[in-house]
Amino acid sequence: QKEVEQNSGPLSVPEGAIASLNCTYSDRGSQSFFWYRQYSGKSPELIMFIYSNGDKEDGRFTAQLNKASQYVSLLIRDSQPSDSATYLCAVNRPGGYQKVTFGIGTKLQVIP
Amino acid sequence: SQTIHQWPATLVQPVGSPLSLECTVEGTSNPNLYWYRQAAGRGLQLLFYSVGIGQISSEVPQNLSASRPQDRQFILSSKKLLLSDSGFYLCAWTGGANYGYTFGSGTRLTVV
Numbered sequence: 001q002k003e004v005e006q007n008s009g010p011l012s013v014p015e016g017a018i019a020s021l022n023c024t025y026s027d028r029g030s031q032s033f034f035w036y037r038q039y040s041g042k043s044p045e046l047i048m049f050i051y052s053n054g055d056k057e058d059g060r061f062t063a064q065l066n067k068a069s070q071y072v073s074l075l076i077r078d079s080q081p082s083d084s085a086t087y088l089c090a091v092n093r094p095g096g097y098q099k100v101t102f103g104i105g106t107k108l109q110v111i112p
Numbered sequence: 113s114q115t116i117h118q119w120p121a122t123l124v125q126p127v128g129s130p131l132s133l134e135c136t137v138e139g140t141s142n143p144n145l146y147w148y149r150q151a152a153g154r155g156l157q158l159l160f161y162s163v164g165i166g167q168i169s170s171e172v173p174q175n176l177s178a179s180r181p182q183d184r185q186f187i188l189s190s191k192k193l194l195l196s197d198s199g200f201y202l203c204a205w206t207g208g209a210n211y212g213y214t215f216g217s218g219t220r221l222t223v224v
Binding site: 004036041043045046049098100101102104105 | 144146148153154155156158161163169202206208210211212213214215216217218220
């Protein structure tokens with residue numbers, strides 16, 4: 001079992017729709033969870049982090065965490081073509097030093 | 113504000129040649145620094161991390177090495193490159209467990 005699993009996609013959604021990106025992780029000791037956006041050929045940029053069960057909203061983005069199910073998700077409301085990118089889920093690795101494990105990423109395509 | 117610089121942006125090197133990639137951080141002191149590699153179709157793989165000058169931890173045994181000669185400088189090296197060393201190399205720093213990573217702009221290395 002991979003430590004952090006994501007569907008590689010592509011996930012295609014029409015402009016204005018809600019995009020739902022999912023991630024599962026294997027280590028129950030993980031405490032911090034991150035979503036990064038990576039445009040083609042560019043480096044990842046942090047868009048959300050969450051460490052408590054429930055929802056966390058920031059603008060059009062909502063991160064959801066369910067530690068019992070070991071499940072993290074990212075919702076993007078009112079999707080725009082500029083949201084087309086690969087979204088990486090990252091989970092901290094217990095043991096210190098702020099090391100994280102990344103999923104392979106889900107490619108999102110927002111169709112105008 | 114904190115910034116991270118990474119160079120060169122692209123590099124084409126023959127098999128067996130040496131490698132030196134440099135990363136510097138500005139606007140912070142004693143950051144945790146990381147080298148990741150992203151191979152085509154694969155997730156980000158942690159190569160090395162450093163919590164202070166001269167302190168290097170290796171995640172994956174291979175022909176790469178890292179050094180931290182100054183507080184805000186992190187260098188990735190190889191004496192002899194292999195074809196399998198091709199990839200997108202990313203330097204990152206973090207300010208703490210819940211702050212996530214800030215990545216440099218990356219170096220795309222092609223070994224031919």
